[in-house]
Amino acid sequence: MALLELISVTASYGAVDALNAVSLRVEEGEIVTLLGANGAGKTTTLRTISGLMKPRSGSIRFLGKEIAGASANSIVRLGLSHVPEGRRIFPGLTVRENILLGSSNRSRVPKAELDRDLDAAFGIFPDILKFADAPGWTLSGGQQQMVAVARGLMARPKLLMLDEPSLGLAPIIVQQVFRTIAAIRERGTTVLLVEQNAHMALSIADRGYVLETGRLIVEGPPATLLNNEEVRAAYLGGRVTAG
Amino acid sequence: MSITLQLLFTGLGIGSIYALVALGFVLIYRATNVVNFAQGDFSMIGAFLMVVFAVDMGLPYWLSAVIAIAAMAGFGILFNYGVYYPLRHRTFLPVVISTIGASILLQNGVLAAYGPHPQSLPAMLPFPGIAVGGVFLDSQYLLILAVTGAMVVLQYLFFERTMLGKKLQATSQDKEMASLLGIPVALMIGITFAYSAVLGGLAGILVAPLLFVSINMGSTIALKAFAASIIGGFGDVTGAIVGGLALGVVETFGAAYISVPYKDGFAFLVLFLFLMVRPQGVFGEKVAEKA
Numbered sequence: 311m312a313l314l315e316l317i318s319v320t321a322s323y324g325a326v327d328a329l330n331a332v333s334l335r336v337e338e339g340e341i342v343t344l345l346g347a348n349g350a351g352k353t354t355t356l357r358t359i360s361g362l363m364k365p366r367s368g369s370i371r372f373l374g375k376e377i378a379g380a381s382a383n384s385i386v387r388l389g390l391s392h393v394p395e396g397r398r399i400f401p402g403l404t405v406r407e408n409i410l411l412g413s414s415n416r417s418r419v420p421k422a423e424l425d426r427d428l429d430a431a432f433g434i435f436p437d438i439l440k441f442a443d444a445p446g447w448t449l450s451g452g453q454q455q456m457v458a459v460a461r462g463l464m465a466r467p468k469l470l471m472l473d474e475p476s477l478g479l480a481p482i483i484v485q486q487v488f489r490t491i492a493a494i495r496e497r498g499t500t501v502l503l504v505e506q507n508a509h510m511a512l513s514i515a516d517r518g519y520v521l522e523t524g525r526l527i528v529e530g531p532p533a534t535l536l537n538n539e540e541v542r543a544a545y546l547g548g549r550v551t552a553g
Numbered sequence: 554m555s556i557t558l559q560l561l562f563t564g565l566g567i568g569s570i571y572a573l574v575a576l577g578f579v580l581i582y583r584a585t586n587v588v589n590f591a592q593g594d595f596s597m598i599g600a601f602l603m604v605v606f607a608v609d610m611g612l613p614y615w616l617s618a619v620i621a622i623a624a625m626a627g628f629g630i631l632f633n634y635g636v637y638y639p640l641r642h643r644t645f646l647p648v649v650i651s652t653i654g655a656s657i658l659l660q661n662g663v664l665a666a667y668g669p670h671p672q673s674l675p676a677m678l679p680f681p682g683i684a685v686g687g688v689f690l691d692s693q694y695l696l697i698l699a700v701t702g703a704m705v706v707l708q709y710l711f712f713e714r715t716m717l718g719k720k721l722q723a724t725s726q727d728k729e730m731a732s733l734l735g736i737p738v739a740l741m742i743g744i745t746f747a748y749s750a751v752l753g754g755l756a757g758i759l760v761a762p763l764l765f766v767s768i769n770m771g772s773t774i775a776l777k778a779f780a781a782s783i784i785g786g787f788g789d790v791t792g793a794i795v796g797g798l799a800l801g802v803v804e805t806f807g808a809a810y811i812s813v814p815y816k817d818g819f820a821f822l823v824l825f826l827f828l829m830v831r832p833q834g835v836f837g838e839k840v841a842e843k844a
Binding site for chain 2: 383387392398410
């Protein structure tokens with residue numbers, strides 16, 4: 311049984327179709343990446359899975375349970391954590407408070423366990439430890455991204471969905487973020503990664519899907535996608551010209 | 554000197570009432586992005602509940618106050634589900650109109666029950682006050698200052714030291730993100746309404762012995778409190794408290810040294826000045842519309 315399975319999911323903004331019969335699956339322990347140009351429907355796919363948007367039709371199963379149309383806060387309680395685009399750090403709360411609130415989906419967690427999880431989060435992102443008591447808005451983009459991922463991990467998710475974690479970050483920070491994503495999977499968390507930076511995403515992914523105007527056009531392991539002419543042309547920066 | 558201190562004492566007392574109501578405005582605004590135009594009527598309802606329990610039913614004052622405050626919390630939750638919740642996905646205007654409608658309904662509901670004659674409540678403490686130097690500290694004003702001070706401290710501890718307080722702050726800063734973390738946003742907003750109704754009700758209960766208890770007592774208080782929250786910086790908790798206290802003091806000094814009939818005008822004169830010179834208020838920051 312796949313951890314997450316979408317079967318022919320359709321979603322729209324008013325009269326405009328955003329997703330057209332999207333079917334995909336994520337197996338336990340995988341890093342799966344969802345690629346595509348701006349407006350292809352990557353973010354909409356994640357928003358529909360996490361309950362921020364209701365699909366118009368189709369089925370979404372997480373751990374075998376139908377979650378299509380359920381509320382966002384009930385879905386995260388099942389262990390599906392969504393770190394949205396733009397990081398969305400609570401600006402008026404400190405870094406520590408932001409990360410702690412990531413555990414809101416777990417009920418009655420003993421304080422000692424929360425402290426352990428918090429230490430583990432700072433262990434993954436030692437760079438933000440010194441900002442633990444600084445308000446969220448004072449951090450740089452890269453630091454905020456680390457807080458956002460740490461907050462997502464506090465939910466102890468079975469599946470972590472990351473939307474454009476590299477957006478707006480300096481190249482050296484991007485590498486660091488991707489190394490961390492690979493490390494998160496090593497610890498046993500499945501990852502569904504939405505990215506525009508296709509090369510980076512495919513360098514750590516087990517499989518990828520490519521979305522184009524709301525439809526999935528290609529699916530396969532990184533090598534397949536990297537060699538696919540259509541994909542290269544559209545998302546990976548040009549065709550390989552013979553000779 | 555003593556007259557100045559006397560006026561300052563009175564001004565801070567009445568300013569505390571504005572501050573409590575202004576806090577209610579600000580907390581609901583932060584949680585829902587909507588101004589609750591029935592906020593003043595929360596005070597009116599609180600005062601009338603005191604009339605019901607303490608005067609009509611003859612219960613002891615402290616017990617009446619406890620029941621009235623508990624009832625206000627329940628009232629806030631009902632208000633949320635009746636006035637805000639069904640319209641939560643709409644723009645701000647339908648919600649604002651809904652709160653104005655609620656205000657009219659509440660005032661006329663109480664009018665139907667109690668008639669147009671103002672009710673009165675005796676002072677709450679068994680002594681008239683204490684004299685310190687040349688200043689007479691009226692017992693009701695002392696009570697107002699003490700209760701307001703205690704509420705400000707409790708509120709600070711609640712928002713800054715508890716996980717529930719943090720969740721309420723998170724909800725007011727980014728509702729969608731809060732729901733993604735598993736914070737029950739609708740419940741958080743319900744709690745905010747309950748607490749704001751308690752603050753408003755408390756203001757009404759405390760001020761009732763100083764004024765007559767009438768159906769439109771809330772309107773005047775709410776207008777001043779609204780002005781206070783703009784002066785302090787709309788949406789800012791500290792601003793609401795400071796703005797309320799400042800407005801009470803300005804108004805009291807204005808009445809003493811300039812003109813009693815124009816007492817209510819001073820508050821709005823200060824508001825005009827702020828809107829022209831510093832529209833973001835004392836503690837507010839200039840913010841562009843969020844992208």
